[in-house]
Amino acid sequence: VLLAFNLPSNLPIWIIILGALFAIGVGKMSFGGLGCNPFNPALAGRVFLLLSFPVQMTTWPAVGQLTAYTDATTAATPLAIMKGVINGAPGMSLSDLPGAFDLLIGNNGGCLGEVSALALLLGLFYMLWKKIITWHIPVSILVTVFVFSGIMYLVNPELYVSPVVQLLSGGLMLGAVFMATD
Template identity: 80%
Template sequence: MENKLIVSLSPHVHSGDSINKNMYGVLIALIPAVIASLAFYGLGALIVTAVSVIACMFFEWAISKFIMKRESLSICDGSAAITGVLLAFNLPSNLPIWIIILGALFAIGVGKMSFGGLGNNPFNPALAGRVFLLLSFPVQMNTWPVVGQLGYYIDVETAATPLALMKSALHGSTDALAKLPDSLSLFLGNNGGCLGEVSVLALLIGLVYMLWRKIITWHIPVSILVTVFVFAGIMHLVNPQIYVSPWIHLLSGGVMLGAIFMATDYVTSPMSKKGMLLYGVCIGLLTMVIRLFGAYPEGMSFAILIMNAFTPLINMYMKPKRFGEVAKKK
């Protein structure tokens, strides 16, 4: 029998990257933020994170095996675990377990597997789960325990987050901004919020690691953060009495978490560098518009999901140049 040489589609040079390698690299980058959440919220952070990860992995396994009838299961590639950690990072530390499980079911079942699984989902699954819970259980999702309560209690002492205080100032509260934590507290994590929002330092360590390992590029995180800083800076110059400094906006809420770990998702973000920059700028603009003029204190989740929907359009009109392609003369 004659042997035939079969040449597959490019690229032909293997770089050593794989789905598993990159996914587990992201999980390693998340470790500092996990440690920070445990330090500030203790048992509550541990329970929320563990339940979210286990539920996401279970639902991916169950849907793949019993509903989609797949022989090769994707539970070990790390993507379900990342979804679980990121979903937990978007939740308060005292959220009831049954609500966390519902969020994991929506994130995996609706946000990911209903589109065919990894590589086919148009929206970030963890953010889809977070927004579903925010719309379905607004009271529980907006009850923020005070930092330092290391147990897991549904009824705990709560306090307003920095974003809630900023929103109160926009609505006319005269003393709201005076209650804001200082920049150092926001940077280190001594403030209320979701598990993944507490420590900017921990998130930046993860960013440096992923850039060093070339898991992501700088384009999306930097374009988001610069846009937020410029927009917030302009508003602060216009009226510093009600609009806080741009540094406070960068250090508060989910800007860092979204820019570093959520918006950079391979599947739901553009492929070209120009597309990434446009994508990041639009996310930054939408985030600030929602924060300052919308009904919700935070806009990062909605901004990323909206731009996820525009990613195919960006990829269509901002395609990377083909290797060896000669530009046409006008």
């Protein structure tokens, strides 16, 4: 499931199967199985797919194209927009970013598991309620990012986004909630 959360929604099924085989076979079983792997198997599968299929792994369907039969088009993710602004890409500005509410409900481009911060927060609260995880790891990660991105935002708000947008965009929430606690 974590591998699927790390993949574009329009990725062909055969590529997903290859990634899963690599994640389980190389990322997990070659190191001794459950609990013995030095790397998160889902991330190992993602890296394998990113190196093997870079175009397919970096092509996102535009927001609003929800049918399986439409051709996927390249849409910029929030992190790609931030990177473009920092690198001085022509025609990119922080105003191109989706608003905090859109980031919260998942109305933005990105991998399947990173687009809706609300769904990830619900997953966090469920795992805390069921005592599957403790609050220490996810809260430590999120607070650290909030503090340091807040400092950067105070230094130069024209170049860096607010800490709230940092928390709600990209795979940070997914990593803090589901991967760091794995």
